[in-house]
Amino acid sequence: MATTFQKCKNDKKNPCARIRCGHPWTVRYREPGGRSGRQREKTFPTKRQAEAHGNKMEADKLTGVYLDPDRGKITVATWWAEWLEAQVLKPNTLRDYKGFANNYLIPTIGRKTLAGVTPNDVQRVVAALSDAGLMASTIGTRVIPMKAMFKAAVENDRIAKDPCRGLKLPRVASKAVDPDDIPTLEEVVQIAGRMPDEYRLIVWLIAGSGLRPSESFGVSEDCHRGDVLRVYRQTTEKGDGKGNRKALVPLKHRAEGDYREIPLADWLGEEIDRHREQHGTYALAGATGLLFATGTGALLTHEGFYYYWRKVMKALGFFYKPHDLRHFFASTMLAAGVSLLEVSRWLGHHSIRITADTYGHLVPDSWQRGRKAMQDAMRTRFRVIRGETLSASEAVARTA
Incomplete structure (x- = not known):
């Protein structure tokens, strides 16, 4: 059991004779393990505080939730480095995590101990991101590693409570795509027509199969499989972690070797064949047939494609981004009655919720179907309320 005492009373050379001397109180207890457990002491201003701490330590031992106080004395900066070293991350993700830590996490709370971090401290990190002018959606992404790091600290018995629980983030605007950001078919044709011939197929690939721009840059001849387009990589200019500034990397949200397949329209398959015949293929970054x-x-x-894209936008007086061609693909599929689940799979979204949040409002006739469903459900009820006479069939339906 924990023992509470005043060291001044046990001073052999000059023991304190006053009963209420005002000197601090010490609580002494052992870590789990009985007599073999390490003995610990902690000092408090009052006897009540010392006894409360001793009782808590004994209760924690009984319930199996006791934590070694020294394990929480590690600084946030040290724990971040230890945690990051244990993660398996893609080069781009690792770069983003390090940028967040060096610019925001470490300067704000890096010198505090894990045990000393409070919810207000982690909230200050969010404030630092906001003061830097980052968008709400970006802030939500940036704090992901911080939340994971503190969660790991709890799981590794460094701290008892996660200071990120209840973390308040800036409100994110609706992810629903603005219909004004979706180019029309005529505009897509105009954009493709203005693009240099060696890059025209990129416009068709994004608009015709919903690829991300970086995915279209990494398409090779083996991706064309009859009436199916298989994509399994994308290009990046953030580097591959091996000294190469530009590289081919796995698809977003996918591991090495993963792929997704998209139904390929006949005209798009013909465009791929025409492009290959006229411009050939390339062997780059360890891949062939690009x-x-x-x-x-x-x-x-x-970096290379946007130079031509900006020139085309200026010439046509448009303000679209290459990604907006993906919106054209999604809206075209939904207008044709293709389910959100299929569109989500073809777009390569991490979950169907992302697709629904972005394109759900574009599902054709959904508003009219909603009106009709509510009208059918309530028609006879309101006629009764208004005192109108029901037909025999309506009366039977109402009773049922």
């Missing part, structure tokens, strides 16, 4: 490259023969990324 359909696109820069004018200097390097791997094509956003």
Whole structure:
């Protein structure tokens, strides 16, 4: 059991004779393990505080939730480095995590101990992100590693409570795509017509199969499989962690070797064949059969393609982004009655909820179907309320 006492009373050279001397109180207890458990002491201003701490330590031992106080004395900066080293992350994700830590996490709370971090402290990290002018959606993404790090601290018995529980983030605006950001069929045709011939197929791939721009840059001839387009990589200009600034990496939300397949319209398959016949293929970044490259023969990324995209937008007076061609694909599929589940799978979204939040309002006739359903459900009830006479069939239906 924990023992509470005043050390001043046990001072052999000069023991304190006053009963209420005002000196601090010490609580002494053992860690789990009986007599072999490590003996610990902690000092408090009052006897009540010392006894309360001793009782808590004994209760924690009985319930199996006792934590070694020294394990929480590690600094946030040290624990972050230890936690990050244990993670298996893609090069781009690792780069983003390190950027967040170096610019926001470490400068704000890096010198505090894990045990000393409070909910207000982690809230200050969010405030630092907000003060830097980051969008609400970006802030929500940036704090993901911080929340994971503190959760791991709890799971590794470093701290008892997660300070990120109840963390308040800026309100994120609706993810629903603005119909004004969706180019029409005529506009897609105009954009493709203005694009240099060696990059025209990129416009058709994004608009015709819903690829992300970076995914279209990594398409190779083996992706064309009859009436199916299989994609399994994308290009990046953030590097692959091996010293290469531009690289081919796995698809977003996918592991190495994963892929997704999209139904391929006949006209798009013909465009792929035409492009390959006229422009050939490239062997770059350890891959062969790539359909696109820069004018200097390097791997094509956003950096190289956007130069031509901006010129086309200026010439046509448009303000679209390449990603808006994906919106054209999704809206076209939904207008044709394709289910949200299928569209979500073809777009490569992490979950159908993302698809629903972005495109759910574009499902055709949904508003009219909603009106009709409510009208059918309540028609006879309101006629009764108004005192109108029901037909025999309506009366039977109402009774049923």
